[in-house]
Amino acid sequence: MRLIIVGTGGMAAAHAQKFGEIDGVDIVGATDLDSGRLKEFCDRFNIEHRFASLDKxxxxxxxxxxxxxxxxxxxxGTTMALLKAGKHVFCEKPLATDFEKAQEMTDTARQKGLVGMVNLSYRDVPHIHVVRAMIEGGKIGVVKHVEASYLQSWLVSNAWGQWDTESQWLWRLSKEHGSNGVLGDVGIHILDFISFGIGQDIASFDCRLKTFSKAEGDRIGEYKLDANDSFAMTLEFGNGAIGGVHASRWATGHLNELRLRVHGDKGALEVVHQPDKTVLRGCLGEDVHQAKWHDIDVELGHSNYRSFVKAVGRGKQMEPSFEQGARLQRVLDLCLVADNEGRRQTV
Ligand SMILES: NC(=O)c1ccc[n+]([C@@H]2O[C@H](COP(=O)([O-])OP(=O)(O)OC[C@H]3O[C@@H](n4cnc5c(N)ncnc54)[C@H](O)[C@@H]3O)[C@@H](O)[C@H]2O)c1
Known part of the structure; x- marks a missing residue:
């Protein structure tokens, strides 16, 4: 498969590495509006064809x-141009900035018979596939209650760089620069992690968003700092289970942590995913009575990048699809309405 990389910033290195490891994939070109970044990236990953624009x-x-x-x-805009040109697309999350656009991208890929997948990267955590299989296998009974969080601390820690001087962080803080704040950046990941993990769609929810003041006049240069920093939701799922999920960039002490706890009427499971390790624990069977938990071994081996290559090879859509990207986008859009109106939203 001949592949190009569109956008050669921070996350593109992961794409070059992961696709570069797959037999049969040739990364033949890349494009970025920033010529310096494009050159550095293509030199680093030995990419031959460099384009100053996607059109070229x-x-x-x-x-x-x-x-x-x-x-x-x-x-x-870029995905629609690629689809119209007959190209399969593996798009970063969130699929778009609103549901209508996400749905149009989904419909266009379907009508043209092209693969459209969205990089909901925590599907690559194999533990979440074990959670799903255990729940489907009845190991924890009927899911009644869910707790989840996505915690980051880049507004207080310099481990990933300097948020107040680097453009890759500043655009994430600004609605004018197309960011939907922590909700669009990592909220989408945790909402997918939950709904995929428990095998249930989100049916309804309340949501509270918060943007903290963090610079004089809430602005740094061209960036108006108005995108949300933290959110808290209460949710109900398709099977009637309820739960809470929250996320923040102000979660001091947590560089990048996803946590999911699922409680059923016969057992419970917990996954904690951190940059250097992931743990899956269960409280199962007779251990329920004493609330004893045990680690569960997990075999490695899932990759969205490999799924995309397989999907293109077979000419058959795989997950996480544009459909799922659009479904999640609808929830994100409704989060803004829920926060504005202070009212529960039905999906
Ligand atoms: N899946 C994940 O876990 C994950 C992690 C980080 C980032 N992301 C997503 O990846 C995307 C990129 O994030 P990033 O951190 O690499 O951002 P970034 O700002 O570091 O890089 C984006 C690059 O795209 C380039 N660009 C902008 N418009 C372009 C255009 N029309 N054509 C070609 N290039 C263009 C910019 O010049 C920049 O170099 C975002 O959507 C982000 O949400 C996903």
Missing amino acids: AIIWGKFQAAANVTPDHVHY
């Missing part, structure tokens, strides 16, 4: 598929 790459045309690693608000 499409006119050249010698590729079947593209990894879209541009900022959130750029996903729609």
Whole structure:
């Protein structure tokens, strides 16, 4: 498969590495509006064809598929151009900035018979597939209650860089730059982690968003700092289970942590995913009576990047699909309404 990478910023390195490891994938080109970044990236990953714009790459045309690693608000225009040119697309999350655009991207991929997948990267945590299989296998009975969080601390820690001087962090803080704040950045991951993990769609929810003041006049240079920093939701799922989920960039002491606890009427499961380790624990069978928990071994081996390559090879859509990206986008849109109106939303 001949692949190009669209957008050569921070996350693009992961795409070059992961796709570069897959037999049969040739990363033949890349494009970025920033010529310095494009050159550095292509030199680093030995990519031959460099394009100053996606239009130029499409006119050249010698590729079947593209990894879209541009900022959130750029996903729609670039993905639509790629689909119209007959290219399969592996798009970064969130699929778009609103549901209508996400749905249009989904419909266009379907109508043209092209693979459209969205990189909900925590599907690559194998533990969440074990959670899903155990729940489907009845190991914890009927799911009644769910707790989940996604905690980051880049507004207080310099471990990932300097948020107040680097553009890759500043656009994430600004609605004008197409960011939907922590909700669009990592909220989408935790909502997918929960709904995929427990095998239930979100049926209804309340949501509270919060943007803290963090610079004089809430602005740094061209960036108005108005995107949400934290959210808290209460949710009901398709099977009637309820639960809470929250996320923040102000979670001091947590660089990047996803946590999911699922409680059923016969047992419970907990996954904690951190940059250097992931743990899955269960409280199962007779241990329920004493609330004793045990670690559960998990075999490695899931990758969205590999699924995309397989999907293109077989000409058959795989998960996480644009459909799922659009479904989640609808929830994100309704979160803004729930916060504005202080009212429960039904999906
Ligand atoms: N799946 C994950 O876990 C994960 C992690 C980090 C980032 N992301 C997503 O990846 C995307 C990129 O994030 P990032 O951190 O790499 O951002 P970034 O700002 O570091 O890089 C984006 C790059 O896209 C380029 N660009 C902008 N418009 C373009 C266009 N029209 N054509 C070509 N290039 C263009 C920019 O010049 C920049 O180099 C975002 O959507 C982000 O939400 C996903």
